[in-house]
Amino acid sequence: MAAAIKTRSIEAFGGGERGQAGAAPERTEIAIRGVGHTYRPARGRPVKALETISLEVKEREFVALLGPSGCGKSTLLYLIGGFLPVEEGKILIDGQPVAGPGPDRGIVFQHFALFPWKTVLKNVVYGLEKKGVAREERVRRAREFIDLVGLSGFEDSYPSQLSGGMKQRAAIARTLAIDPAILLMDEPFGSLDAQTRSLMQSELLRIWQRSRKTVVFVTHDVQEAVYLAERIVVMSARPGRVKEILSVGLDRNDPGLLRSRPFAEMVDHVWSLVRSEAIRAERGGGT
């Protein structure tokens, strides 16, 4: 349904200036230095979610944060997004410390977080409106991105009328439309069925290869991480630390990739790293 990629949408991403991968020397887009985070629930003891995380993400890189449930990978993403205050350590975006959420970092949530009272078109238009794009131009651009994610014809549907996969497409269109330099994705395909998930994964790759944004992708699915990411950050069970950082280096345009030996070996290797952490998390988590 979304196979036809409209070439005209490419320029809408700012493909002209930022689209050429590797043209400029690779710049550090996100620098995370010794970041920790402690949740303080209203009742009960504070929980240490993250401990001394240090990580650098290059411009236009696709990085996956992989780890068992509750290892703080989403927390790290929220810290980068500016939704939670950075209390320990530093997070720099383009050299500037994070101070609250902003349209330079778009986010896609597991449960879509579409505005249910707005149609798909109005959802996508919302961010463009905030950016001060002129009325006709924002509708035109919104339609382009809806087309890009394969939702043409559903512009006037409300989120409650869409399937899970379609909702996530709409959410992705909404985030891409404001052209953020960084795309933060919090288990975006986690609540989709297996078939929709694998479709959406290749769609995301397609979109990313065209738009070339810096992507930080949180997942607990090893296959997904190996398939999508250039680098995988394996995190330990709570409190989350960086256990290992792996470069994937597989050719993701190879249609037989998922069945190839290097892919299977990589998945095996990553899984062996995650497995012990998952067991630790399962048994009551770390400390």
Place this chain on the structure above:
Amino acid sequence: MARISEGLSFERPHPAASLLEALCLIGRAFRGSLSILAVLLFWEAFARSGWVSSFLLPSFSSVVERMAGDTLSGALFANLGPTLYRTFLGFLVAGCAGVGLGILMARNAVVRWFFDPVVSVAFPMPKIAFLPIFMLWFGLYDFSKISMVVFNAIFPVITAAMAATEGVEKELLWSAESLGASRRRLLWEIVLPAALPQIMTGLQVALPVAMIVTVVTEMLMGGPGLGGAMIAASRFADSPGVFADILEIAIAGFLLVKGMALLRRRLLAWHQEAKEPTTV
């Protein structure tokens, strides 16, 4: 959709069949009100049977006759006007103040600390008991009646608005902020629409409360209004008048609640529930 209507125009049913179909359709439409029709018929038959005097139970037809007379003479509107005015004004004030206070309580710890216990105590209390005090302080006219309506109708709105605001998913707020919404705009652009379904539920509870309290205050304080007219009729031992006023109150209340349900469907067309049939 277009295909379905084309299909309909193709097969024209036989005239007799279509008449039967129309009768069935009317039957189905009125199926919900058949029980009311039965009660009215029973009332009429019982009143005419001669087992009770027409003073104890005037026949339904005589009550309808009185209602028609009230309508033609303008007495109905002279009483309905003040009742609706008090109901609506009280409801409006309770609605606005209740939504405002509820949202504030959900978002501000100090406001919540102060009002939460007060609301918890006052919500289940029969606030109509304050009527003598309101009469003493505010007199017998519109101001004391409408204050009483506000006082009674505001609590379901406050609790609904507070719960609704607390229930707004943080992901919605985060999404809006990351799309470039300022914190100030969040309240209007995200919190209020996201909380609207539950706020509407609170308002739907508050509207009949407003109507009931209006009628009760009118009954106890007198003056123009359906409640006052009903008590006046009873003082003159005018039982068709009493029954006519009761029916008028019932119809007005039913129409108000129905109108509110329609408004909800309109405002929440985007909501899941809009696809389901309403019962109210």
